[in-house]
Amino acid sequence: MVTPVPIITAVENAMVDRLKRGLGQMVRQVSTYGGEFDDDGLADVVRNLPAAWVTFGGVRKTSAVDARRKSWKAEGTFIVMVGAYSVRSEAASRQGGARMGEVGTNMLIWAVRRLLAQQDLSLPIQEFAPGAVRTLFNTKLQRDAFSVFALEFHTAWIEHALAGHAFPQPVDPATVVASDPTCGLDALFALYKGQLDPATPDLTAVELNTFVNGAPESGLPLAQDIVTLPPSQESK
Numbered sequence: 001m002v003t004p005v006p007i008i009t010a011v012e013n014a015m016v017d018r019l020k021r022g023l024g025q026m027v028r029q030v031s032t033y034g035g036e037f038d039d040d041g042l043a044d045v046v047r048n049l050p051a052a053w054v055t056f057g058g059v060r061k062t063s064a065v066d067a068r069r070k071s072w073k074a075e076g077t078f079i080v081m082v083g084a085y086s087v088r089s090e091a092a093s094r095q096g097g098a099r100m101g102e103v104g105t106n107m108l109i110w111a112v113r114r115l116l117a118q119q120d121l122s123l124p125i126q127e128f129a130p131g132a133v134r135t136l137f138n139t140k141l142q143r144d145a146f147s148v149f150a151l152e153f154h155t156a157w158i159e160h161a162l163a164g165h166a167f168p169q170p171v172d173p174a175t176v177v178a179s180d181p182t183c184g185l186d187a188l189f190a191l192y193k194g195q196l197d198p199a200t201p202d203l204t205a206v207e208l209n210t211f212v213n214g215a216p217e218s219g220l221p222l223a224q225d226i227v228t229l230p231p232s233q234e235s236k
Contacts, residue, residue, distance in 0.1 A: 116128050207227075
């Protein structure tokens with residue numbers, strides 16, 4: 001059974017997977033960011049460089065896709081942080097050295113942008129557009145020089161709104177699509193005992209009523225046709 005995840009989580013995990021496979025031995029690790037540069041263990045982080053981290057940078061803008069405002073386009077930013085160090089100099093931490101282990105952040109910046117630009121990661125998102133590259137660290141820690149840069153990647157996805165005053169409906173596991181890890185995410189509300197609306201029944205028939213020269217006094221149609229529809233595949 002497919003476990004649905006939010007689109008943000010799906011994108012982060014897919015970015016980590018692609019960078020792990022693409023960067024290979026350029027880095028010692030690729031993972032989602034967990035505050036490695038915010039605690040007292042910075043020295044340990046530097047010793048594990050070169051490395052890359054992925055995190056969500058936020059939604060920059062959300063705009064309606066249709067006049068009914070049922071679908072919304074969310075424009076989001078994801079960030080990849082790359083870091084490298086050198087025992088020789090700050091310049092070497094950026095430009096690399098003679099040994100394979102001395103990749104340098106300049107090479108990592110190029111490689112990450114090469115691997116992610118114009119990619120949709122087989123997810124329902126707009127292809128990544130590379131954005132700004134910013135310096136986070138370019139300094140020395142004890143005797144080691146290290147540099148860390150943040151690379152922005154912009155994308156967009158569609159979010160569907162509930163009808164006015166409506167709550168989510170139960171999710172049929174049979175309708176979850178394995179190729180879309182975000183499909184069926186409304187099942188989360190049932191899991192956490194949130195309020196749900198009854199499932200909308202399938203359309204089984206269409207009634208066609210014909211009135212000539214206005215409706216008769218009885219209000220009954222002069223002719224009536226009922227078209228029975230076959231059951232949908234989702235209800236089987």
